[in-house]
Amino acid sequence: MLDVSGLDMPPRFEFWSKLFDKHGFVKRELVRHEHHKGSGCWGWELNQGMLVYVDVVWVDPPYRRQGVGSLMLRRLLESKHIEPFDFLVACETPTQDPHSHDHSSEIRRRHMGFLHRNHFRRLGRTPFLLCSAISNHPSRKRLVLNEPLSNLEYEDKSDPVDPLELLFPGMRDPDAVSRNAAKYPIHEAIGRILDRDVVYTPLGEEISISTFIQQQFVRDPSSLHVRNRKGYTPLHAAAAHKNLTAVQALLQPQYKCQADLSRRDNVEGATPLEILMLVLQKEREVTESSGKSWWGYPERPLKVAWTLKRADGLDIGTLSQFVVKSRWGCTCGHCTSGWFSPLMRRSMACFASSLSSKMQASKSTMRGHVAQVDLVGLKYLPLRIRNATTLAGYEGFLAVVRGVEAVCRTADQIPTPLVVLQASAGLGDISEYVDLGGRAEYALDIVLHAAQSLSPLGDGTFGEGTFEDVTEDLEDVLCLPPCENDLEFVLVRRHLRLCDIAGPHHEHGM
Ligand SMILES: [Zn+2]
Numbered sequence: 001m002l003d004v005s006g007l008d009m010p011p012r013f014e015f016w017s018k019l020f021d022k023h024g025f026v027k028r029e030l031v032r033h034e035h036h037k038g039s040g041c042w043g044w045e046l047n048q049g050m051l052v053y054v055d056v057v058w059v060d061p062p063y064r065r066q067g068v069g070s071l072m073l074r075r076l077l078e079s080k081h082i083e084p085f086d087f088l089v090a091c092e093t094p095t096q097d098p099h100s101h102d103h104s105s106e107i108r109r110r111h112m113g114f115l116h117r118n119h120f121r122r123l124g125r126t127p128f129l130l131c132s133a134i135s136n137h138p139s140r141k142r143l144v145l146n147e148p149l150s151n152l153e154y155e156d157k158s159d160p161v162d163p164l165e166l167l168f169p170g171m172r173d174p175d176a177v178s179r180n181a182a183k184y185p186i187h188e189a190i191g192r193i194l195d196r197d198v199v200y201t202p203l204g205e206e207i208s209i210s211t212f213i214q215q216q217f218v219r220d221p222s223s224l225h226v227r228n229r230k231g232y233t234p235l236h237a238a239a240a241h242k243n244l245t246a247v248q249a250l251l252q253p254q255y256k257c258q259a260d261l262s263r264r265d266n267v268e269g270a271t272p273l274e275i276l277m278l279v280l281q282k283e284r285e286v287t288e289s290s291g292k293s294w295w296g297y298p299e300r301p302l303k304v305a306w307t308l309k310r311a312d313g314l315d316i317g318t319l320s321q322f323v324v325k326s327r328w329g330c331t332c333g334h335c336t337s338g339w340f341s342p343l344m345r346r347s348m349a350c351f352a353s354s355l356s357s358k359m360q361a362s363k364s365t366m367r368g369h370v371a372q373v374d375l376v377g378l379k380y381l382p383l384r385i386r387n388a389t390t391l392a393g394y395e396g397f398l399a400v401v402r403g404v405e406a407v408c409r410t411a412d413q414i415p416t417p418l419v420v421l422q423a424s425a426g427l428g429d430i431s432e433y434v435d436l437g438g439r440a441e442y443a444l445d446i447v448l449h450a451a452q453s454l455s456p457l458g459d460g461t462f463g464e465g466t467f468e469d470v471t472e473d474l475e476d477v478l479c480l481p482p483c484e485n486d487l488e489f490v491l492v493r494r495h496l497r498l499c500d501i502a503g504p505h506h507e508h509g510m
Pocket residue numbers: 329330331332333334335338341342482483484485
């Protein structure tokens with residue numbers, strides 16, 4: 001029996017969130033990051049094909065060890081359901097054999113042997129292994145011996161998770177709590193910190209977390225470095241809980257926690273700073289997926305990030321500079337105001353430039369005084385303006401599109417409607433356009449619409465010509481520093497206050 005499933009199955013959610021960003025693209029660090037990419041045999045091709053999750057490969061006991069499982073996988077790869085750019089995915093943790101109570105390392109070893117024999121190789125250091133349908137894919141040349149360990153190897157399985165906690169997060173077996181408090185006193189204390197950064201001692205005494213850490217240090221200095229079952233040191237735990245006071249306390253030189261700043265021997269395979277960012281990203285995803293607006297990372301956790309980076313010897317400027325740079329999720333360090341990325345700037349400038357040439361050409365076809373509906377860009381003007389647009393009005397609109405380009409080509413400038421309007425005034429007569437009710441927002445809307453439609457997020461259906469000339473112009477984007485904000489069209493629209501403006505505007509009922 002071969003059981004494969006789509007990725008929308010609820011149990012596969014972990015798979016999805018570990019491997020892909022919110023746009024559905026493979027996470028950058030799994031391809032690029034020196035450590036997180038693991039053997040590095042997987043690349044951006046993962047964004048092209050379909051992923052087929054191999055849930056179960058089941059062979060009845062009498063027929064085992066005869067190559068039946070491998071044959072089934074081979075048949076699947078050769079079947080009409082799998083295209084050359086598709087991938088099979090499997091998890092390294094074997095699905096439990098209902099006929100056996102033995103889930104020892106032997107079963108796991110056999111399971112991994114089976115996956116490796118069938119050309120499955122690990123993606124980064126995640127628990128997931130992929131198999132490419134292409135026989136000369138780099139993963140096929142990768143020796144099993146060179147496979148990195150999965151981060152899950154760092155989980156301390158001798159210390160099982162509290163089953164109550166697993167079933168009902170937040171509800172914990174009191175015995176397990178006190179056992180953990182004895183083994184990992186600082187982790188436990190950080191986990192139950194109240195407002196004002198205080199914890200209660202077993203005697204009910206209220207003390208600050210920094211005093212608690214100091215007491216633990218006096219009692220047993222090694223308690224400041226002990227790793228819990230997930231492999232977290234107290235510094236990792238403090239970062240995961242976004243607790244500034246605990247992070248600052250632990251980083252005092254006498255506690256010698258600096259070495260923990262670079263440790264990745266935990267289930268996330270992450271440093272304290274990386275764990276903090278994972279937590280913040282997850283919170284952001286929850287907000288965004290519930291349809292709410294995300295208003296940037298709060299200042300206090302960013303102060304934790306700043307403290308961790310500084311302690312690691314990175315030159316990151318003052319706290320307020322760092323907050324401005326990081327608040328909107330910039331990962332390149334070059335986004336203007338922390339959200340307008342170099343690639344976003346470049347593509348808006350290119351699309352505005354291409355659009356204005358098309359508008360210029362379109363204008364010459366205009367007959368009479370009133371603009372025809374089929375003029376390039378016109379359907380991004382609300383009906384009342386569009387129906388009244390004269391040649392002079394259309395020329396004004398064109399000048400505003402050029403204004404968008406001019407502002408985007410000026411380093412450090414943000415194309416806010418006001419700035420765009422000011423720039424446009426020097427590029428043509430915009431008075432009639434403005435008198436008709438025309439706004440800079442309409443030009444920004446059409447440029448962003450084109451950029452998004454023709455970006456990896458878009459459907460390529462932007463209906464204003466093919467923009468082949470733009471693709472050529474965009475070739476040098478490879479030199480721009482990549483940033484998580486490169487595809488944040490929603491964020492850009494919000495900052496430019498375009499949320500209630502979304503063309504094209506059609507006739508009622510069309
Ligand atoms: Zn950036």
